[in-house]
Amino acid sequence: MTQRQSPTRSANGLAQPLGHASLRRANLALVLRHLREEGSCSRADIADSTGLHRATVSNLMAELLDRGLVREVGTERAGAIGRPRRAVALDGSHVGALGMEINVDYIAVHGTDLSGRVLVERRIGFDAMGQGPDRSLAELGRVTRRVIGDMKRAGASPGGIVVGVPGLVDSGRGVVAFAPNLGWHGLPVADRLREELGGLRVPVTVDNDANLAALAEFTSGVAAGTADMVSLTGEVGVGGGIIVGGRLLRGADGFSGEVGHLPVDPGGARCGCGRVGCWETKVGFAALVRSATPDQAYGLDTVPTPDPEERVREIARGLADGDERTMGAVAEVGRWLGLGGSILVNLFNPRVIVIGGYFARLAEQLIPPAQAELEQLVIAGPAARCRFMASNLGFGAASRGAASMVVDHIMDDPTAIGSAPVAHNIAGQRL
Template identity: 75%
Template sequence: MTQEQRQARTVGGTPQAAGHASLRRTNLSLVLRHLREHGSTSRSDIAEATGLHRATVSNLMVELLDRRLVQEVGVDHAGTVGRPRRAVALHGAHIGALGLELNVDYIAVHGVDLGGNVLVDRRLGFDAAGSGPSRSLRELGLTAREAIEEMTRAGADPAGIGVAVPGLVDVDHGVVAFAPNLDWHDVPLAARLSSALGPLRVPVAVDNDANLAALAEYTSGVAAGTADMVYLTGEVGVGGGIIVNGRLLRGADGFSGEVGHLPVDPSGGRCGCGRFGCWETKVGLAALVRMATPERAYGPGSGPVPDPEERVAEIARDLAAGDRQTLVAVAEAGRWLGLGGSILVNLFNPRVIVVGGYFATLADWMLPFAQAELERLVVAGPAARCRFVASDHGFGAASRGAANVVINQIVNDPTAIMRPTPQPSGA
């Protein structure tokens, strides 16, 4: 058995039961994952890459074709002698994955099919912080239904929904345990969204926004494949997704990554979590707006707010115009970003800190100050070799990651996708 097969037989660190059905599921997943990562290829190349017998691959391909998860895409002539080999590729245009993000001041939507084709991608301004759980979940349900209808019209039925939220999440039960900037406590988001969807009955999974964004970055971002990295959200709040040795670090109870609540200034302002001097009170978007444009300050509980990209665009225009107050505010936020980043580097020794949200938008102005402070404060000095880089996913990283979780579930267990019902002859 190859190393990749052994890894595929473990989900979340728990060995799956051995046996024919489990082994077949593992092998189907192995083939599907290879096609997802490497694109179209021949059956013989799949056998060579995975260590599976050619006859086994051919047998597995029959089932994957039957489930419409792969398709034959022509003839592969590369490097062949004799009879050409028929190539296969990931298909699944009829299978969708919907990612949603509910944050303080917006709802983001990202829907794709199994092949990675984007079917819906947008962000809606919404004052979730001032709306409470019931109204927010009603709005989230309406947004999800509209997205599902749009994906269905495109020919893809969502196999699942992933939801990203800025807070502590009990992933196993789909419960938001505590989201300080939303003022949510023990909200059963998965169950309530499932209820709001009614007869659609699409499975719902919930996770922390920074965790999902980190997975998106690790899969397809500017530092894709970097085994040790940290992702930082740049929202009203600041969260962190931590990848260690290629795996998401969740902690004993699944609540790791709440880096925005690192205490960095005992005499600092009050945070949404109720404590004082948290890191996000220095580097969160609301903190920057208060420093740069105090007359337009906002934050949790302040009422309707503009889309965060609109607010950041205003700051970027002021920076480009050389507004001194804005330049000073961004430099200050950058130094605090570097200070908190140095704590993370001292703890986890990542190779890269990827910054998203507004951090990425203002990276040209902010990151030089952050990098200088990071290098000044990291104990290992130049030996740590960590750098800040700006995400190119913008404010959509978490919703991308949420959709990606659904895709991973399908790839991990292709047998969960039902075979199409044969149509009666003459139908």
């Protein structure tokens, strides 16, 4: 027999059993995730581990093979004299996962196949702050079309696209409610990107960039697997992704993690959100550039907007040369980083605060003052045992997390992927 059906909730709150289609979808997902976690194994092993009947596993496996999500990888023998068993493994080499991020001064891309093979990874400098929403979405569409072509040439068609945006995102509708550093209000990014893609029918989801970066850190970063952590994006603005008990904290409306707008200085500078003294006016990259190299500050019409990596390298050169203005600006950011971090530790008691983006590039100079400030201000003192760690994912953390979210969507619903393409030889005959 198959697994017992888990009830769902109807609109009136009463428990309802899963229908046949929903149960099959759940069982397909169960098998696929088992293969993702355990690697190759036989159908019998899958049945024993999942509690599914062996006949059910065989039936499910036939569908997964037809969809190209698994492949047979040979035989294995149970015991010294047992019958050989045909092993299967996760495949999905023809299924792509495309993660993207559009930020103030760049578009980042990370494309993989279902098994994790990286197909494309790049970052394109682009002044989204200055170009406005229409031109920005047109450029996002152009980049997306080009990347999809690259993925198809590598043998994979995207099974989904997730786009990260720095701001408040209604992910259910694909609408950016408010992105202060981009100047976007109520922008239907998912619908607009679908229009840009024309006839390409690919599911498009939009999410907050810091949430996506946190997912990447939790799954593959320096503190991977840490059940309670905060991930900070070091961009022009500052966003936070919060992992509590191994799960991303989204809040009632999906707007949690806007840590850059914590009010820390009532007499401070005006923020892009319209308020005064937000944390990102103290530690955002725009604030550091303005203090360290005021002649090249963001927003000056006379200054081109280069890739953020180049801006960071210039700050690092100033530190290496012992430039007093640069050293003072970085030290000040470090102190404010620790002050804001102490608020997060008092609220969420994380074990680690992972700092990404430009924070990670300048971590050697930023972490000592930040850690000292945090330890002085955290109410639990040494008992909190929280430390700053520099991310190793660079400015591509959000796009990497976006691609992993696509993979998770497919794992949750393998029926979203059609049958595997049939290989043909040059003469057009099936192989």
